Amino acid sequence: MRRYTLYIYIAVAVILGLLIVLPQILPTYYVGLLTLMLIYAIFAMSLDIILGYTGMFSLGHSAFWGSAAYVVGILNVKVLQESNFPLEMGAGLLFSAIVAAIFGLLVLRTKGIYFPILTLALSLTLWGIPFQMRLFAGGGYGIPGISRPVLNFISWDLSSTTNYYYFVFIFFIIATVAMYFIVRSPFGHALLGIRESETRMQSLGYNVWLYKYIIFIVVGIFAGLAGIMLTYYTNFVGPSQLHILYSFEALLMVVLGGPGTLFGPALGAAIITFAKNIISSYTAHWPMVVGVIYILVVAFFPKGIGNLIKQYLQKRSQP
Amino acid sequence: MLIFLLATGLTLTLGLMNVANLAHGSFYMLGGYIGFSVALYTGNFFLGLLASIFSIWIGGMLMYRGLLQQRFAKEELAQMLLCFGVILIVSDLCLWLWGGYPKFVVKPMLFKGSIHLGSIVLPFYRLVVIIVGAIIAVFLWWFQGKTKYGAIIRAGVDDEEMARGIGINIILVRLLVFSLGTALAACAGFLGGPILGLYPGIDVEVLLMAIVVVVIGGVGSLSGALVGAIFIGLINSFGRSLFPEFAMFTIFAPMAIVLAIRPSGLFGEA
Numbered sequence: 001m002r003r004y005t006l007y008i009y010i011a012v013a014v015i016l017g018l019l020i021v022l023p024q025i026l027p028t029y030y031v032g033l034l035t036l037m038l039i040y041a042i043f044a045m046s047l048d049i050i051l052g053y054t055g056m057f058s059l060g061h062s063a064f065w066g067s068a069a070y071v072v073g074i075l076n077v078k079v080l081q082e083s084n085f086p087l088e089m090g091a092g093l094l095f096s097a098i099v100a101a102i103f104g105l106l107v108l109r110t111k112g113i114y115f116p117i118l119t120l121a122l123s124l125t126l127w128g129i130p131f132q133m134r135l136f137a138g139g140g141y142g143i144p145g146i147s148r149p150v151l152n153f154i155s156w157d158l159s160s161t162t163n164y165y166y167f168v169f170i171f172f173i174i175a176t177v178a179m180y181f182i183v184r185s186p187f188g189h190a191l192l193g194i195r196e197s198e199t200r201m202q203s204l205g206y207n208v209w210l211y212k213y214i215i216f217i218v219v220g221i222f223a224g225l226a227g228i229m230l231t232y233y234t235n236f237v238g239p240s241q242l243h244i245l246y247s248f249e250a251l252l253m254v255v256l257g258g259p260g261t262l263f264g265p266a267l268g269a270a271i272i273t274f275a276k277n278i279i280s281s282y283t284a285h286w287p288m289v290v291g292v293i294y295i296l297v298v299a300f301f302p303k304g305i306g307n308l309i310k311q312y313l314q315k316r317s318q319p
Numbered sequence: 320m321l322i323f324l325l326a327t328g329l330t331l332t333l334g335l336m337n338v339a340n341l342a343h344g345s346f347y348m349l350g351g352y353i354g355f356s357v358a359l360y361t362g363n364f365f366l367g368l369l370a371s372i373f374s375i376w377i378g379g380m381l382m383y384r385g386l387l388q389q390r391f392a393k394e395e396l397a398q399m400l401l402c403f404g405v406i407l408i409v410s411d412l413c414l415w416l417w418g419g420y421p422k423f424v425v426k427p428m429l430f431k432g433s434i435h436l437g438s439i440v441l442p443f444y445r446l447v448v449i450i451v452g453a454i455i456a457v458f459l460w461w462f463q464g465k466t467k468y469g470a471i472i473r474a475g476v477d478d479e480e481m482a483r484g485i486g487i488n489i490i491l492v493r494l495l496v497f498s499l500g501t502a503l504a505a506c507a508g509f510l511g512g513p514i515l516g517l518y519p520g521i522d523v524e525v526l527l528m529a530i531v532v533v534v535i536g537g538v539g540s541l542s543g544a545l546v547g548a549i550f551i552g553l554i555n556s557f558g559r560s561l562f563p564e565f566a567m568f569t570i571f572a573p574m575a576i577v578l579a580i581r582p583s584g585l586f587g588e589a
Binding site: 285294 | 341386395396403405407408410412526
């Protein structure tokens with residue numbers, strides 16, 4: 001096992017080093033792509049905590065990141081008309097937590113195939129709301145012109161892509177470390193137990209519902225964080241950010257990367273984001289190609305890349 | 320009634336097979352477009368209807384046979400991802416072939432005009448759609464509840480192994496049920512063509528409607544789908560005219576209330 005952990009440390013160090021150094025070398029386009037990768041990685045990892053670790057199969061993940069993004073957009077453009085980063089961020093995260101809390105109350109009582117369907121239905125209705133709210137949320141056009149945070153106290157200009165990349169990078173590290181500790185904590189182990197057998201955890205005296213509810217909200221906050229990062233990056237929020245497309249994209253990332261490993265979904269996010277950008281630069285029919293990718297991933301990587309690597313390393317490190 | 324046609328297909332596959340066909344809206348859209356083209360080309364409304372139903376019937380069978388029946392599609396997660404892949408492919412295909420502008424199926428001459436019932440004016444075509452929907456509802460109810468084939472389908476749902484043990488070809492049954500669901504979606508897509516039109520993005524809107532109806536009515540229940548469809552149809556049109564700013568809340572709120580009180584839907588089994 002010691003070699004196994006050593007490999008992991010080396011891999012983490014190499015990836016971190018690359019993530020810090022690469023933006024200094026790469027052209028701006030690729031730095032932007034890297035930023036997107038990190039944002040999607042936060043999003044996919046947060047989905048993985050409920051999907052891979054807790055076994056709750058949610059199709060409504062875009063609801064959290066979209067709603068947080070909308071709060072930031074409305075505050076930034078319509079209410080404050082200037083950048084107040086701590087307030088926007090706090091309000092956005094709080095709102096995604098509230099949305100998750102409401103959704104959780106409604107869906108957590110259901111089991112089996114009803115759970116994904118309900119989360120899907122709820123997030124779809126949420127997607128429809130901004131279309132009607134023209135005055136407040138810009139209707140179908142969304143809210144353009146969201147300014148990036150102004151950090152006066154350290155005079156850090158976030159309008160440059162490279163600087164914004166490092167800004168996202170900091171939050172990526174914070175979120176990843178936080179999620180890692182959640183997964184490794186007794187709380188996280190209880191979640192694994194719930195995934196394996198809800199009944200057993202119940203008879204051991206765990207309040208299964210409460211565990212699920214808490215993790216649902218926590219995950220909603222992480223997804224909200226990713227959504228806020230994306231909104232600042234694109235300077236825009238529209239109904240499309242609430243579209244189920246993103247829920248499924250995150251799902252694809254998790255499945256491709258390997259559910260139940262935090263590293264896998266991050267890798268999946270990187271691969272999918274990269275592939276999407278490459279394909280869309282070659283053909284206008286990239287949705288079709290992505291659709292085929294969905295089918296291929298399900299057919300050929302049912303366990304995900306992350307789990308394959310994990311198995312391989314574990315096998316090699318055993319004497 | 321259109322919403323009912325749409326939702327029955329979904330509730331059939333979901334309730335009778337435990338497969339959530341998320342590509343339901345895509346079949347609605349594709350069926351509508353195919354029917355639209357055939358009707359435009361031949362100038363015959365009914366040929367369009369037949370073409371849309373048959374092509375999507377076969378399409379549904381192909382999808383079930385080729386994707387959902389495979390070994391890798393045993394889990395819900397895999398099924399959903401496959402369905403979403405199909406959604407993306409179909410929506411892009413439709414955008415490619417039929418373009419981005421809304422298309423309206425031309426109403427047949429036979430059903431043009433309107434009917435005056437006292438002070439109410441009903442467009443004749445809508446009346447026809449309502450009647451067709453009612454006929455299909457009665458037929459499905461009779462088929463599922465009163466015939467031998469309905470009994471076979473229900474047996475396959477309740478205890479697949481037992482049904483297989485007494486010599487029922489369960490794979491064929493599931494294939495037929497699934498494709499029947501998609502054919503119903505296509506039928507709704509074509510009949511709705513003159514009223515709602517066909518445009519990119521309608522697949523997801525329609526999917527939302529169908530899912531909400533199924534959630535409210537209860538999964539696998541025809542009467543639930545009927546009540547849910549009428550309920551949502553009324554609420555949606557009233558909501559849109561009374562509080563246009565909050566039209567989506569008017570769908571969201573009843574769904575939340577129903578879920579809070581009866582998580583399995585109004586007519587669902589607990």
